[in-house]
Amino acid sequence: MTTKSPEATTGQKLIQGVTGPWEIVIGLEVHAQVSSNSKLFSGAATEFGAAPNSQVSLVDAAMPGMLPVINKYCVEQAVRTGLGLEAQINNYSVFDRKNYFYPDLPQGYQISQYLQPIVGEGTVLLDMPDGKTVEIGIERLHLEQDAGKSIHDMHPQHSLVDLNRSGVALMEIVSKPDIRSSEEAGLYVTKLRSILRYLGTCDGNMEQGSMRADVNVSVRRPGEELGTRCEIKNMNSIRFIRAAIEYEARRQVDVIEEGGTITQETLLYDTANGVTRSMRSKEEAHDYRYFPDPDLLPLELDQSWVDEIRLSLPELPDQKKKRFIDDLGLSPYxxxxxxxxxxxxxxxxxxAEGRDGKLASNWVTSDLFGALKKSNLDVTESPVSAEALGRLIDLISDNTISGKIAKQVFEIMFAEGGEAADIVEARGLRQVTDSGAIEAVVDDIIAANPEKAAEVATKPKALGWFVGQVMKATQGKANPQAVNEILKKKLGG
Amino acid sequence: MSQLTDMTLAQMRDGLRAKTFSAHDLAEAHLTEMEASRILNAFLVETGDKALAMARESDKHLEAGTARPLEGIPLGIKDLFCVKDVPTTAGSHILEGFSPPYESTVTQNLWHDGAVCLGKLNMDEFAMGSSNETSYFGPVKNPWRRAGSNQDLVPGGSSGGSAAAVAAKLVPGATGTDTGGSIRQPAAVTGIVGVKPTYGRCSRWGVVAFASSLDQAGPLARTVQDCAIMLKSMAGHDPKDSTSLKVDVPDFEAAMTGDVKGLRIGVPKEYRVDNMPEEIDALWQQGIEWLKAAGAEIVDVTLPHTKYALPAYYIVAPAEASSNLARYDGVRYGLREAGTDITELYENSRAAGFGHEVQRRVMIGTYVLSAGYYDAYYLQAQKVRTLIKRDFDEAWATCDAILTPTTPGPAFAIGEKADDPLEMYLNDIFTVTANMSGLPAISIPGGVTKDGLPLGLQLIGKALDEETLFRVGGVIEEAAQFTAQPDVWWR
Amino acid sequence: MSVDQDTVRRIAKLSRIAIKEEQVEPMTGELNGILAWVEQLREVNTDGVPPLTSVVEAKLSMREDVITDGGIPKDVTRNAPETEDGFFVVPKVME
Structure with a gap:
């Protein structure tokens, strides 16, 4: 069932060039902001959207003599995320300085982890639409500081620098180059975001930049060596990630097929024109001169603390999915x-608590999700609470109303609010199960349609017409099973 | 009032408590001396108003009987320590005009204990130097001169302003920082006492960084006891510095029992370097004799990697400095020189703002960390550092403290060694091992050369065992009876 | 190992220190003097010796995740050569 992506070079993932098929090789570096109150190495707030330089400590501004002190919560979230990715937790890791000059990097270096990250290899499973599962390897996860923000478009000659983000904790999650299509890349980011949200370690809000990805793309003919890769920087939408990969892979294939070669470079995706273009600021070759940050000691974790964190992990999507299938009988989809x-x-x-899982799933996935989608609402904003929906389902199960009536009730609940049982009572929607009452209706309809009644003997399907008529006459409240039995008894068929 | 400035810090403390004079008197006496001695160029900023205001506050405490440990004691602060709203330059043009909106932990500790701030002391630019000649604000002059000579000598460095101010009695004590010998070497060549505590004993928060894994703050004063009093106030765990040690601060003054009987003093043969001046060797021998006479046991120890400490230091320190000094980029504070784009702005600001020695060290540091050279230089140096530390760990099996000379020679003339960086670097040959291994060390005046220039003896102790250094240092001080004084030519 | 003049220009660039052409040659000499001297470290056998990570025998202590700082934009920018509306100002940077 699970296939390692590199071997799964099946036809549909390849793209066609003039000279033949090409395989896309993708690796992602996702920067996920740790949902912490304060920064990785300072006590300044991390909240989005504050006035310029108002969430900056003297440490974040790299004033002379300022020193970093690590935030325990951020370390815990990195460990938690590592455990959630079923990854190796390194109880000994080291913070390094990555040295380069940029106006939004006040220290002139970023504190990051280079040779000894806090988290090693792990895995993410992708559920493909065809029901297959693809495994994407995680190379590592490390903690690092975010940079500030340079604003280039507010002034013709100047860039403006705001350090509010400077020092915010990021987890850089690096995938192996196991991704083979823009679709897989999109699903990978979606899945990763889902895991982070389950863990509560990152809010996954891509619009606000709390999750961003650098996308490495190369192409090769199937089975050949890896091609030269280009890195598309700072992508903050899954849709654009997919589009950028499509564009970039096609561009590379065209270049190679026209006899050119790919130069390794850093690109930006121009969302307005749907093209990738070279980043001027990154043209110069970097030499980051990594070395262990002498202001910090190595980060040593107690195994007992790691174990404690492991015990506190919630059930994650893959485990939950398995339980839903195995215990509740849901379809994998x-x-x-x-x-x-x-x-x-x-x-x-x-x-689903204490109810039929499949019935609950049908109601949630089709009726509820459908209605939410139409109203452009999130599940947390649903006008019908999970408890209320459950009680509606109970009315079906105990034969108070039919499934069909229930849908009517649900629509009322969704539009106007209210409790299912009250709506059923107030509107007289209770199912009619009294066979005497149903028989009276049946008799009236048979009497009014003698020819149709005669047809039933030869054409059993005609019975369906009578069912419809009875339901119509009872405004759907008659118990359909009872109607069927009575009609059969009276008309044969 | 000049006798007020002649006293030791301990005598001032007693006089203040006995109300023989007030803190205000004491501050004024020192401010007068400072003003009269500006030719020494020891102070970059004199904070007279602040000093008098703090002194008045101290007098209230003294009056009310709520005197704190350093109540009313006026001190000078090396310009590497940020003092809130007082210009802090680290001796560099690039920080000219910088006024920190914060107070370093060490100075905060001093003010919290009642000390009075006299001003900011000159130093080698970013503490890179052994003579105070790299200061953008001009060299400091050593109060000492060779007998019969008018030639200006260097006060050592990088805490040259601190050492000169203490030796000339402009202040009874001053803060310094020691990255490779920057407290002990100037203390030795100006005839005073200087202590580099164990790495992590004093907080580095708010101290302009040179080389983070080596920098350590400490006191300079005229007696061992005065240093003990100051260090007690300066030291202590600081949660704002991740390398600050979570240990209690002992009563260093109480450790000076005068008794070293049975204590084992190591003498490392590797410090007997080639071309060691006879006077230095003689002083070392004298130190050994003093301690023997006091009942200590002298043992030979070996520190085989000593000769590699200085070259390893000149890789590690510049490497860290190249990164620590990257923040001086003309964007958020300090000097900005225009450029057509951001890169040119950086390059012009840093070229104009950093002096030659700083530029040279930043470039060496950049080179030894750069791709392809990291393993050969930086990594090898850090491995050698492990070996240096192991040498000491093994030595502690047979001794309780190690005695060496502090410097390979006395103060030299301004300009004498300025052309040859390597010759200048050799000034730290005996002091740098303590920084490389994080150990505490003290320099005590031991005697004078035939020209009448002071020389120092160094004691290196076990990690966090400053108490033994004060104890042994006190005994050497007592034995040496160092009473020589520079002739007052500067006022 | 020694450095040539191009390397010195490259190091100066990496260090973001403008170096005048006439300074390149003397700086090359100075750096080579220092590098030749530190070369003696190569004699030391460091096989199996770990690099020193810290001189202090301590564990990295961590702080709690509480907001204790920030909210001081004026202190942050008060020493800046140029500011505008609370931002630091630099020459325009091209991305």
Whole structure:
């Protein structure tokens, strides 16, 4: 079932060039902002959207003599994320300085982890639409500081620098070059974001920049050596990641097929024109001169603390999906849809609590999600609470209303609010199960349609017409099973 | 009032408590001396108003009987320590005009204990130098001169302003920092006492960084006891410095029992370097004799990697400095020289703002960290450092402290060694090992050369065992009876 | 190992220190003097010797995740050569 992507070089992933098929090789470096109150090495706030330089400590501004002190919570979140990615946790890791000059990098170096990161190899599983699972390797995860922000478009001759983001904790999660298509890349980021949200280590908000990706793209003919890669920097939308990969892979194939070679370079994706272009600021070759930060000691973790964190992990999407399939009888597809988002999964689990899992899943995935989508609402904003939906389902199960009536009730609940049982009572939607009452209706309809009644003997399908008529006459409230039995008894068929 | 400035810090403390004079009197006496002695160029900033205001505050405490440990003691502060709202330059043009909105932990500790701030002391630019000649604000002159000579001598460095001010009695004590010998070497060549504590004993927060893994703050004063009093106040764990040690600060003054009977003093043969001046060797021998006479046991120890400490230091320190000094880029503070683009702005600002020695060290540091050279230089140097540290660890099996000379020679003339960086670097040959291994060390005046220039003896101790250094240092001080004084030519 | 003049220009560039053409040759000499001297470290056998990571025998201590700093934009920018609306100002940077 699970296939390692590199071997899974099946036809559909390849792109066609003039000279034949090409394989795309993609690796992602995702920068996920740790959801912490304060920065990685200072006590300044991390909140988004504050006035310029108002969330900056003297440490973040690299004033002379200022020193970093690490935030324990950020370390914990890195460990938590590593555990969630089923990765190696390194109880001994080292912070290094990555030296380069840039106006939004006040120290002239970024504190990062180079040779000895806090988290080593792990895995992310992708659920493909065809039901297959693809495994993407994680190379490493390390903690580092974010840079500040340079604003280039507010002044014709100047760039303006705001250090509010300077020093915010990031987890850089580096994938192996196991990704083979823009679709897989999109699913990878989606899955990673889902895991981070389940863990609560990053809010995954790409619009606000709390999750960004650098995308490495190269192409090769199937089976050949890796090609030269280009790095598309700072992508903050899954849609653009996919589009940029499509464009960049095609560009590289065209260059090679026209006899050119790919130069390793750093690119920006121009969202307005849908093209990648070279970043001027990155043209100069870098020599980062990494060395251990002498202001910090090596980071040593107690195994008991790591174990404690492991015990506190929530059930993650893959585990949840397996449980939904194995214990609740859900289809793999429905299970995937439900677990993709932590809130959706939680909603579903409340609905399914003590009820039929499949019935709950049908209601949540089709009726609820459909209605939410139409109203452009998130599951957390649903006008129908999970508990209320559960009680509606109970009314079906105990034959108070039919499934069809239930859909009516649901629409009312969604539009106007209210409790299912009250709506059923107030609007007289309770199912009619009294066979005497149903028989009276049946008799009236048979009497009014003698020819149709005669047809039933030869054409059993005609019975369906009578069912419809009875349901119509009872405004859908008659118990369909009872109607069927009575009609059969009266008309044969 | 000149007798007020003649006293030791301990005598001032007693006089203040006995109300023989006030803190205000004491501050004024020192401010008068400072003003009269500007030719020494020891102070970069004199904070007279601040000093008098703090002194008045101290007098209230003294009056109320709530005197704190350093109540009313006026001190000079090396310009590497940030003092809130007082210009802090680290001796560099690039920081000219910088006024920190914060107070370094060490100076905060001193003010918290009642000390009075007299001003900021000159130093080698970013503490890179052994003679104070690299200061952008001009060299400091050593109060000492060779007998019968008018030639100006260097006060050592990088804490040259601190050493000169203490030796000339402009201040009873001053803060310094020691990265390769920058407290002990100037203390030795100006005839005073200087202490480099164990790495992590004093917080580095708010001290302009030179080489983070080596920098350590410490006191300079005229007696061992005065240094003990100052260090007690300067030291202590600081949660704002990740390398600050979580240990209690002992009563260093109380450690000076005068008794070294049975203590084992190591004498490392590797410090007997080629071409060691006879006077230095004689002083070392004298030190050994003093301690023997006091009942200490002298043992031969070996520190085989000693000769590699200085070259390893000149890789590690510039490497860290190249990174620490990257923040001086003309964007957030300090000197900015225009450029057509951001890169030119950086290059012009740093070329104009850093002096030649700083530029040279930043470039060496950049080179030894750069791709392809890291392993051969930086990594090898850090491995050698491990070996240096191991040498000491092994030596401690047989001795309690190590005695060496502090410097390979006395103060030299301004300009004498300025052309040859390597010759200048050799000034730190005996002091740098303590920085490379994080150990505490003290320099005590031991005697004078035939020209009448002071020389120092160094004691190196076990990690966090400053108490033994004060104890043994006190005994050497007592034995040496160093009473020589420079002739007052500067006022 | 020794450096040539091109290397000195490259190091100066990496260090962001403008170096005048006439300074290149003397600087090359000075750097080579120092490099030749530190070369003696190569004699030391360091096989199996770990590089020193810290001279102090201590564990990295961590702080709690609470906001204790920031909210001082004026202190942050008060020493800046040029500011505008609370931002630091630099010549325009091309991305």
């Amino acid at each position: 429905d299970a995937s849809v439900l677990v993709a988002d932590r809130e959706r999964a939680a909603y579903f689990e409340t609905v």
